[in-house]
Amino acid sequence: MSYRAPVPEMLFTLWHVAGLDSVDPDDAEAILSEAGRIAAGVIAPLNRVGDRHGTPFAEGRVTTPPGWREAYRTFTEGGWNGLSAEADHGGQGLPKLIEAACTEMWNGANLAFGLCPLLTQGGIEALAAHGSDDLKARYLEKLVSGEWPATMNLTEPQAGSDLALLRTRAEPAGDGTYRITGSKIYITYGEHDLADNIVHLVLARLPDAPAGTRGISLFLVPKVLPDGTRNDLRCSGIEHKLGIHASPTCSMAFGDDGGATGWLIGQENKGLACMFTMMNAARLNVGLQGVGVAEAATQRALAYAQERRQGKAIGAAEATSPIVAHPDVQRMLLTMKAYTAAARAICYLTAAALDASKGPEGQPALDRASLLTPVAKAFATDLANEVTSLGVQVHGGMGFVEETGAAQLMRDARILGIYEGTNGIQAIDLTARKLPLNGGATARSQIAWMRRAAEGLLKAGDPAFGHMAARLRDGIGSLDRATSHQLAALSSNRPEAALAGATPYLRLFGLTLGGACLARSALAASAALKAGETDPAQAARIALARFYAENLLTAAGGLEQTVVAGGAFTDDATLALAV
Amino acid sequence: MSYRAPVPEMLFTLWHVAGLDSVDPDDAEAILSEAGRIAAGVIAPLNRVGDRHGTPFAEGRVTTPPGWREAYRTFTEGGWNGLSAEADHGGQGLPKLIEAACTEMWNGANLAFGLCPLLTQGGIEALAAHGSDDLKARYLEKLVSGEWPATMNLTEPQAGSDLALLRTRAEPAGDGTYRITGSKIYITYGEHDLADNIVHLVLARLPDAPAGTRGISLFLVPKVLPDGTRNDLRCSGIEHKLGIHASPTCSMAFGDDGGATGWLIGQENKGLACMFTMMNAARLNVGLQGVGVAEAATQRALAYAQERRQGKAIGAAEATSPIVAHPDVQRMLLTMKAYTAAARAICYLTAAALDASKGPEGQPALDRASLLTPVAKAFATDLANEVTSLGVQVHGGMGFVEETGAAQLMRDARILGIYEGTNGIQAIDLTARKLPLNGGATARSQIAWMRRAAEGLLKAGDPAFGHMAARLRDGIGSLDRATSHQLAALSSNRPEAALAGATPYLRLFGLTLGGACLARSALAASAALKAGETDPAQAARIALARFYAENLLTAAGGLEQTVVAGGAFTDDATLALAV
Known part of the structure; x- marks a missing residue:
């Protein structure tokens, strides 16, 4: 399995x-x-x-x-x-x-x-x-x-995170089409044999386009043209990568023979807006990739720990115990399981906001989705790296041997924090663009949602919750203060201090939001048990939420300190890194 | 370079x-x-x-x-x-x-x-x-x-972390030698062409040996016998591994033709003590491997960040800045550099204790080395995983491409937390065996050493220290209380709670000790500057120590909470992991 x-x-x-x-x-x-x-x-x-x-x-x-x-x-x-x-x-x-x-x-x-x-x-x-x-x-x-899959052609050697540097050109052909010329790299599934045609979405510049990101347009450039002939584009090579070996990462050459034929999507020079439509959907989906691979790693590690016998656990009857009986291994497995559950909940919450934005709630839900998307992407994929690495650790020496499969999950997961905007860029997006939405009201409203979960715990008062309410309340307090700090720093004369704290701030946001999500899960489970349900999964949900609060959410206070005081390094960084 | x-x-x-x-x-x-x-x-x-x-x-x-x-x-x-x-x-x-x-x-x-x-x-x-x-x-x-390299033959398929399960047999041959029969796995450099002979140190059981670890003896079993003939041992295969591809990880077969000839090292059934002599030296050295690979990753990432230009940093004159100018990238690089410096200092401190144990100080220094060894091994290698992963992140998409070399460092480093005793085993060793040394006095004395560093900061009062003294004092307070908790839990009727907290406790120990080491470094640098030295490396050392204290050591309080309250999961773990 x-x-x-x-x-x-x-x-x-x-x-x-x-x-x-x-x-x-x-x-x-x-x-x-x-x-x-x-x-x-x-x-x-x-x-x-x-x-x-x-x-x-x-x-x-x-x-x-x-x-x-x-x-x-x-x-x-x-x-x-x-x-x-x-x-x-x-x-x-x-x-x-x-x-x-x-x-x-x-x-x-x-x-x-x-x-x-x-x-x-x-x-x-x-x-x-x-x-x-x-x-x-x-x-x-x-x-x-899915008969024709699509690709996203953004990156060029000199333009990775900085799309202002794009050089691929598009010239109007006079017949409503454009001739596309240029090179792209890191094009996932840029060429393959799964389908007869591939629909490339390509960012390029018109001849008279303004410099920077305001001069980028989006084009649809099919591998096979409507008349059945091959378009003037080709895969010029694939990358040798750490993971996801079966996903071809292609270098693409457009226009070797005069220009690939493309059609404009949206308006000229408005390609960035179109691209963000793709990117936002993709960012949530990359978060979900993180959840999926973390779940796979957790299942695999748990199955191994239930089977592998080493050492005698305290109080065990037999001479050797399955390693799942050792507290230290339990900590690793519970960490994997709790992080996976938190990341899943955050990603689903983001998808729910997108659904709600199409209903009566409208814009506020869309703003909520905008706020949550960088958290879903970066927090879930950072956790995917940590969880898959723990998966290797649970396997001991077997984890380092490729045949076991645990190492592949870790290798595969490593791309998730990098593509579709590195996690650093997600953190900057959260602090610099999403926190200021509606003067901070969108973020405050999400924090209020978390606070209601903590109040729910106190009100329900199930002894199985342990210190869950207190730790969640502490976490929310830290997030609240750090949010105020980030907003104030942004509008100060040292906005770089807000950017310097962006990554620990995103971690704090995700960690606390995850705690609130698991608290809601625990509340629902507690209510079900009170109502007479006997499914052992309900008690397990409470135990997992408690573990998260008492063992992982405890990092919130330190993250707050780092966000608030840690930005000071921007003054000294050049010094410390120059030697 | x-x-x-x-x-x-x-x-x-x-x-x-x-x-x-x-x-x-x-x-x-x-x-x-x-x-x-x-x-x-x-x-x-x-x-x-x-x-x-x-x-x-x-x-x-x-x-x-x-x-x-x-x-x-x-x-x-x-x-x-x-x-x-x-x-x-x-x-x-x-x-x-x-x-x-x-x-x-x-x-x-x-x-x-x-x-x-x-x-x-x-x-x-x-x-x-x-x-x-x-x-x-x-x-x-x-x-x-080095003309003849040595190997350590401990692991067997059923006996990885649990040496009590060893089955390899040694029968006295009557001439002072023994006939060794059995299979070993994961034997690093078990076979290769770097030398004409290889000296295998092999754990095995005598026919009348007691069960468990008290029935294990250590043997020297050379690949080539003194008379120049090949011994009855062979490499039966090598592993396909995540990293360190050039280090052959061999399965070894001893005694296919009646028994490999071996010589007893030390006394019969006292092999474990001999093995610990090897292991303790090896554990510190594995910590140093972690420092080395972390340093390599840091150098590589810094060089890349100084060269790669993307985006415009706040206040920059040019349209694109080297990514080292972005605060988020600076945070990654400073984290890498600070963790590497802290891990280095802890490993060197451990080596210094070993040196001191051979001088007038004697046993107290040896106890100190015993206390520090699991911290040096586990903390430095956990950091090596984190630092090499950050190294990939700094490279962005290039980090995921094998040609860049950053990914190799991450793959190579992943074994360090596993071999020579997994880091979980190091944590248990620290809590269960090393903290109780001399009734806790060895640990207390090390904490007092850290406290003197914090006092030194306050006394020197260099404004460049920022919040360093406060953060270090907080960290030491957390470590002190967590130490008392672990010692009390160990001698309570629920010792599993101490084991459950062993890993976050080791992290807290290493994190705080690292902070104290960097504080000493900052103190020396501050004194040198005050004495008129102008080497910019001195100010850089202070800036790095400050970054560590204000951005990384902040995790100490949360770790204390986890150690103290987090052990509660042992009651629910079976529940939460069973579903």
């Missing part, structure tokens, strides 16, 4: 933390169970072979590992690619929340596989929001079905 | 933190400079080729990567293998402290290479302490020179 979708935990989080209410419970369970069957039965078995086989590149072609074409067909034919796309475009019209749970599953089963539909989803959103009717009519259904 | 030995920082730490006083300053500088030349010029250039080439295994033979034989010869012929071994045995008779700095260099240059002499050193110590005169006469000089 390499991955089992944790459907009951997912459903519980959807109902009791994220507040799903627009889908019939039986339907939600049926969808998640079927998705879990595909994830565990079809996609997960390809994870090891993908890692070993990679994607050989020869003569411009990329070959996916054995079995991948068939699995991709099963996936798209089942309608899983367009879960949240509108029914008008061939989608299932389901809430983002349901899609979020499924995204977690595909990526828990196989991160390299899950990336392909993840990028297509970004393409769907950008085209649906900004594309002309004609372009939508020609491409949207194929993207929604 | 892939690695440059930080000789001035090493010397400063040796003098001002570890208190080296038994070597002439000019001599120390000459030795370290020459070692740095070998590390950077001879050993570091082989790091990438080693990772790519690995150690092909065929027909029982292991081939090291191109250039490794020559480099190993340069290393041994320079006398670097036996730096701290006694002159009687062909060593240089230098203090452990000098050797510690050199060990850091070899491993900063190339972890896979550094492992070979590291294991030989363990063999030298075990043989020198416990071997018969005859055995010493035959093997010690060859080990000290």
Whole structure:
């Protein structure tokens, strides 16, 4: 068993933390169970072979590992690619929340596989929001079905995090199309054999475009043109990477023979806005990748710890105990499980805000989603690195041996904090752009939501909560003060102090929000037990939330100190780093 | 430039933190400079080729990567293998402290290479302490020179952390030798072509031995027997590992043809004591490996950050700034640099205690070394994982591409927290065996040493110290209370609560001790500046110590809470992990 979708935990989080209410419970369970069957039965078995086989590149072609074409067909034919796309475009019209749970599953089963539909989803959103009717009519259904996957062509060697430096050019051809010329790097699934066509979304500059990010436009550049001929673009090489070996990371050359044909998406020079449509969806989805791979690592480590026998635990009857009986191993496993649950809850909460933004709540929900997106992306993926590394540790020497599979999860997870905007950029986005939303009211309202969870704990007063309420209250106090500090620093004459604290601030935000989410989970579990339910999973949820509060949320106070006083290093950094 | 030995920082730490006083300053500088030349010029250039080439295994033979034989010869012929071994045995008779700095260099240059002499050193110590005169006469000089490297054969498939489960057998042959039969796994440098002979130190059981760890004996089992014939032992395979690809991790088969010939080291059934002689030396050295690889990652990330330009830093004149100018990147680099400096200081302090134990101070210094060894091993290697992962992060997408080299350092470092006793085992060793030494007096005395550093800061009152004194005092308070808690829990009727807190306790110990070490460094630097010195490195040391105190040591309070209240999970863990 390499991955089992944790459907009951997912459903519980959807109902009791994220507040799903627009889908019939039986339907939600049926969808998640079927998705879990595909994830565990079809996609997960390809994870090891993908890692070993990679994607050989020869003569411009990329070959996916054995079995991948068939699995991709099963996936798209089942309608899983367009879960949240509108029914008008061939989608299932389901809430983002349901899609979020499924995204977690595909990526828990196989991160390299899950990336392909993840990028297509970004393409769907950008085209649906900004594309002309004609372009939508020609491409949207194929993207929604997954018959033609999409890519995002942003990065160039000199322009990674800084899109102002982009050089790829687009010249109007006079017939409504454009000729695209330039080189892109790090293009995930830029070339492969899973499909007959690939729809590249490419950022480029028009000849008369202003400098910087205000002169960037977005183009749709298909691998195969509508008349069936090959477009003037090619994969010029693939990267040798630490992980996700089965996801081809391509260098792309556009316009070797005069220019690849492209169609403008949205308005000229407004490509950045279109790109952010893709990026925001992708950022939440990368957070969900983190949740998925953390869940996979936790399952694997727990299974190993239940089987491997070393040493005699205190009070044990037998001479050797399974290592899960040793408190130190329990701490590692509980940390893995608690972090995974917190990250899942935060990502689902973000998806719920996106759903709510399309309903009566509207803009405030969209602002909430904007606030939560960098937290979901960076906190979940930082935790994915920590959890997968703990997964290696639980395996001891076996964890360092590739055959075990624990090391692959750690290698694969390492990209998550880097792509779709590094986690440092997420932290700056949170502090510099999201905290100031509505004069800070969006952030304050989220903190008030956390405070209600802490008050709920006090009111319920279940002794099984231990010090949960006190630790959550402490965490919220720290977050509240750190938020005031960041907002004040931003509008001071030393805004760099706010940026210097951005990363520990995001960690503090995620850590506390995660604590509030698990508190809500514990409250729902406690109420269920009080109402006579006997499912042992309910007591387990309370125990896990308590562990998180008493063992992990304790870091909040130190993070507050770091945010508030730690920015002082900006004065000395040049000094300390120059020697 | 892939690695440059930080000789001035090493010397400063040796003098001002570890208190080296038994070597002439000019001599120390000459030795370290020459070692740095070998590390950077001879050993570091082989790091990438080693990772790519690995150690092909065929027909029982292991081939090291191109250039490794020559480099190993340069290393041994320079006398670097036996730096701290006694002159009687062909060593240089230098203090452990000098050797510690050199060990850091070899491993900063190339972890896979550094492992070979590291294991030989363990063999030298075990043989020198416990071997018969005859055995010493035959093997010690060859080990000290490095002409014959040594290995440690402990692990078997069913016996990793739990040596009580060992099954390898040793039968007396009647002529003073023994016939060894059994299988060992994870034997580092168990077979290779760097030398004509390999001296295996093997744990095995005599036929009438008591069960458990009290029935284990240690044997010297050479690959080539004194008469020039091959011994009855072979490498049966090598592991495919996450990192240190150039260090062959061998499965060893002893006695396929009736039994390998071995000689007893020490007394029958007292092998565990002999093994601990090897292990203690090795544990400190593994900590030093962590320091070395962290230093290498820091240098590489800093060099990249000074060159790579993305975005415009606040107040910058040019349109794009080197990323080192961005506060968030500065935080990563300063974290890497500060953790590396703290880990280095703790390891050197441990080596200094070992040196002092051989002088007039004697047993108290040995107890201090015993206390510090698990901290040096686990804290330094946990930090090595964090620092090398930050190194990948600083590189952005380039960090995930293997050609850059940052990913290799992260992969290589991942073994350090696992081998020579997992870091969980180090934490249990610290809490359960080392804290109770002399009724807790050894630990209290180390805490008093830290307190004197905090008092020194207050007394010196240099404004450049910022909040350093306050944060250090807070940290020491947390450590003090957590120490009392652990000692009380150990002797309570719930000792598992002490074990449950062992890992966060070790982190708290290392974090605070590191803060005290950097405070001593800052004090020395401040005094030098006051005395008129103008070396900018002095102000940099103060800035780095301040960064550590205000940004990293802030975690101490939360760790205390976790240690004190967090052990409660032992009651619920079975529940929370069963679902």
